[in-house]
Amino acid sequence: MTNAAIFIIVIPMFTAVVITLLDFTPWRAFCGHLAMLSLAAAFGLALILTPQILRGESVVYTLGSWDQIIGISLLVDRLTIFMVLLNNLLGVLVLLYALAEGKYEPKFYALLLIMMSAISGAFLSRDIFNLFVFMEVLSIASYILVAHYGSQGSFLAGINYLLISSIGLIFFLFGIGVLYRYIGTLNMIEISEKIPEFFSTSPRALILTLALFMIGFGIKCAMAPLHTWLPDAHSIAPSPVSALLSGIVIKVGIYAFFRTVQMFRLCPFIESLYALLVYTGAVTAIFGAIMALVQSDLKRLLAYSSINQIGYILIGIGLGTASGASGALFHTVNHAFAKSCLFLCAGAVIEQTGRRKISELGIVAKEMPAVTAIFILASLSLIGIPPAGGFFSKLMIGLASAKSGHPFIAVIIFFSSIITGAYFLRCIGVFFQGEEGYIISKKKCSALVYLSLILLVSGIFVVVVFPGAGENILSVTAVP
Known part of the structure; x- marks a missing residue:
């Protein structure tokens, strides 16, 4: 095996x-x-x-x-x-x-x-250079998929994504170079063991390495203010690509942060790195929520919502505790299923109506009741309403924040969740306005579309239906 x-x-x-x-x-x-x-x-x-x-x-x-x-x-x-x-x-x-x-x-x-x-x-990947290589391949393939439609807007969004992502990868590569210069290995386990020696001989180089990694991975996961590529790329790409970009591609940056805190766990100023992740996560959560609240385009709202949710995951990682890391991973899976489902729902709506502007989608609940119901269920998880999985993962991160001496961060999580509820309820409310005046496509969604949406939305309730699955999810973390 x-x-x-x-x-x-x-x-x-x-x-x-x-x-x-x-x-x-x-x-x-x-x-x-x-x-x-x-x-x-x-x-x-x-x-x-x-x-x-x-x-x-x-x-x-x-x-x-x-x-x-x-x-x-x-x-x-x-x-x-x-x-x-x-x-x-x-x-x-x-x-x-x-x-x-x-x-x-x-x-x-x-x-x-x-x-x-x-x-x-x-x-x-077990070594950081091959992590860089796979990230580079990922960026190139993603760029072409974002520009799939061949329009000027999709081409510009793809170029913007490729350039900013490449800048992030350059920072990461420079960090790898500094690390290899002083440690002499690219293996993550070997790096972890040699960090104390690295710090004792060259503390400034170690700080530089961490700074380069933070910028590189921050761009990859769309951490504010390094998020500028995401709104255009996620909103303009074909809906299946948008679903994967938000559901799993930006999680590569999250995974890299997990591995970074593992590698540098013996670093004397690891607490400073944790604090930086917590506070940048809080800023990211609030910024993404506020920006999503003012969007008029459906897919652009969902794009900024991804930034909002990434903020919670960064907070969980930055707490540096087992409960915080477990909450972050739990929210990773909840966001992956919910946001993929929401982008595909948005794709079905746009395909049927030919409209993207939220104010013009008043006929959706009447003509597409099943898609509307699935959209609402997926939204519950991101808002944090039980019994959706997002409620439990947000609760875990909030409680871990309070226990770790960051009660203000728990308040921010609660406040940003209220804003999340506001932008989703605004969108859902428009669906039920019953506006007439344009013709919906005669081509209805196929059974496979509904099957895909149902399976995705089921993922955010699996922990409620099968508690054992939740225990396995929460046990995967190796972050101390």
Whole structure:
């Protein structure tokens, strides 16, 4: 089963090559199904590894039998398996929706698989340079997908995303260079063990490394004020791409923050890093909520909402406690399912009405009651209303904040949740206005669209229905 780690990356990447070749054959119509099958296979491999990982074991795979210190090494532990399962499951459900739309070319599915493979690679990488390589591949594939429609707006959004993301990766690469210069290894475990020595000999270089990592990962996860690429990219991209960008792509930056605090946990000023994450998370949560409140475009509202929710996750990481980290991971999965579902609901609404402006969507509840109901259920999780999973993850982060000596942060979480409720209720209220005056598309949503939406929205209630699943989610964190 050691080889399963590399196949989780290789299967989608190889399938992308096959799909590219099939584009010139009569079998091109089956490319979408092949893409979904490859992600399902990757998910299945991760699922097979899960019992072993939950028993406290870990799986290490080193490419070409090189020494793991200098070779390309992959690690499957509790945090990794959690993120890989989430990545591939979301990919399968979003591809189900894309297949139902039936309007995407084989190259779209090939790029999507490259993106998903790069995400899995980033999660599985045991050394920070390969984390950088997979992030770079991810950025390039994501840029092309954002610019998929070929309009001037989508092209500019894609270029903006690529440039800002590349700047973040340059900061990360410089940080890797400084770290390697003073420590002499790229292996995350080796780095963690040598941090005290690094600090004792070159404290300023260590501070510089952390600053470079913070900027690079902050851009990747859209932490305010490094978020400027996100609103355009998420709102202009095709809805399946928007769902994955928000649901899992920005979580790569979150994962990198998790690994950073693990690597630097023996650093004497780790508390300062924690405090920085807590306060930038609080600013991000409030800023994203306020900006979402004033948006007139449906998908742009959801884009700023992602910034709002990322703020809570950063707070949980920054608390530096097991309960805070567990809350952050729990909210990661809740946000992934809820926001992916909301972007796909928005895609269905835009496809049926031809409208994106919220004030023009008064007919939605009347003509699309099922989509409206699913939209409301997904919104409950992000607002933090029980029994949706988002209520429990926000509660965990808020309680962890209060216990860690940050009661004001708990107040900010509560206040920003009220604003979250305000912008979602404003949007939902318009859906029920019953406005007439434009013709809705005669092409109704297919059964596959509804199946995709139902499965996604079910993910935010799984902890309530199956409490054991929640225990496994909360046990994955290895952050002290």
